[in-house]
Amino acid sequence: MKVDLFDFELPQELIALRPVRPRDAARLLVARGDASLEDRGVLDLPGLLEPGDLLVFNDTRVIPAQLEGRRGEAKIGATLHKRIDLRRWQAFIRNAKxxxxxxxxxxxxxxxAVAEQRHADGSFTLGFAGDEPVEVMLERAGRMPLPPYIAGKRTTDERDREDYQTMFAREDGAVAAPTAALHFTPRLIEALEARGVKRETLTLHVGAGTFLPVKAEDTDDHAMHAEFGRIEADTAKRLNAAREAGGRLIAVGTTSLRLLESAADADGVIQPFAADTDIFITPGYRFRAADGLMTNFHLPKSTLMMLVSALMGRERMMTVYAHAIAERYRFYSYGDSSLLIP
Structure with missing residues (x-):
């Protein structure tokens, strides 16, 4: 499909530079099939789901993966993208020439760190010196890797170390937050439990490739960056049991959805998973595991805009986004959310 089909005009003032406080005070645009759109709030979520439904969260933790350094007199910026082993990371480099x-x-x-190898996409393998855990070194030298559409408008600060981390974060390794889960708070989880809505966590370490623009003119020519994901055997068993009992699996964030779909077999049964995934979901894809999605509003012509269009239909999503813009919803990582039920 032509990438231009997923383009739209977004007023710059709708890009959220800070999250609302409290987190669960964000707005929620509800789209169910062809039904009328509903302007709700995140705190309304329990009443929008049914007892037995199951929310699937990503428990990855964002590390301070943005580094600024020097090679001699040259300034070099690095954004860690994907762990290779205990001391080596693949990184996107600024001033790579x-x-x-x-x-x-x-x-x-x-x-x-030593620039060990240049890759075809312009990234480098960086090998960090010493015996100290790389994560400890990053806490000392790194900054939170805010998306370019935020970092280009203001400086990263200490507030972002809390704001850009979900309440479920426990597995170090992401360089971008699973932002749909940023809206959740203990009181919202308590209300969901009272409603009979279940929850499970899996792990997908989101890479910096999630921010890269689609430069190809056709989706067939775009190459996704791989990210490591894991679903434990017991978790897969509970996910399958919830569906067998009639509950819906609602992915909280596109990262959770992509991992569910990567782990599901042809019959829709979710298998244990521990591997890289570069799944690219575009219109025409047949969903096997996810029954719905809670997600923030995405960039035009992005792989995530293509994913939500695959779930709901491209024309439907264009209508959803036109409504969100007209009603002044806040966009992107620190913005408002949507609940998409095809």
Whole structure:
């Protein structure tokens, strides 16, 4: 499909630069099949779901993966993208023309890394020096990797270390937050439990590739970056049991949905999973595991806009987004949310 089919005009003032407080005070646009759109709030979620439904959260934790350093006199920026092993990460590099294989980058705080290998997409493998855990080094030298549409408008600060982390975060490894879950609070979870809505967590370490624009003119020519995901055997068993009992699996965020679909077999049975996934969901895809999605509003011509269009239909999503813009919903990572039930 032509990428331009997923384009729309977004007023810049609708890009949220900070989340609302409290988190669960965000707005929620509800779209069910062809039914009329509903302007609700995130706190209304329990009443919008049925007892026995199951929310699927991503428990990945965002690490301070944005680094600024020097190779000699040259300024080098690095955004860690994907862990290779205990000491090596694949990273997108700013000012990569000044970096060669074998060069050492000094990031400050006694943190150094060697540019071991340049990849075809322009990224590098960085090998971090020393014996100290890389995660500890990043806490000292790194910044939270806010999306470009926020970082380009203001500086990252200490508030982001809390704001850009979900209440479920426990598995270090993401360089972008599963932002749909940013809206959840203990009181919302308590209300969902009282309603009889279940929840499970899985892990998908979101990479910086999620922010990359689709440069191809046709979706067939776009290559997705791989991300590591894991669903434990016991978790898969409970997910399948919930569906067999008549409950719906509602993915909280596109990352949870992508991992569910990666782990489901041809019959829709979710299997244990521990591998990379580069699944690219576009209109025409047959969903096997997810029955609905709670997600924030996405960038035009992005792979995530294509995903929600696959779930709901492209024309339907264009109507949803036109309504969100007209009603002044807040967009992107720190913005409002939507509940999409095909």
């Amino acid at each position: 000044r970096l060669r294989e074998g060069d050492t980058i000094a990031f400050g705080g006694d943190v150094e």
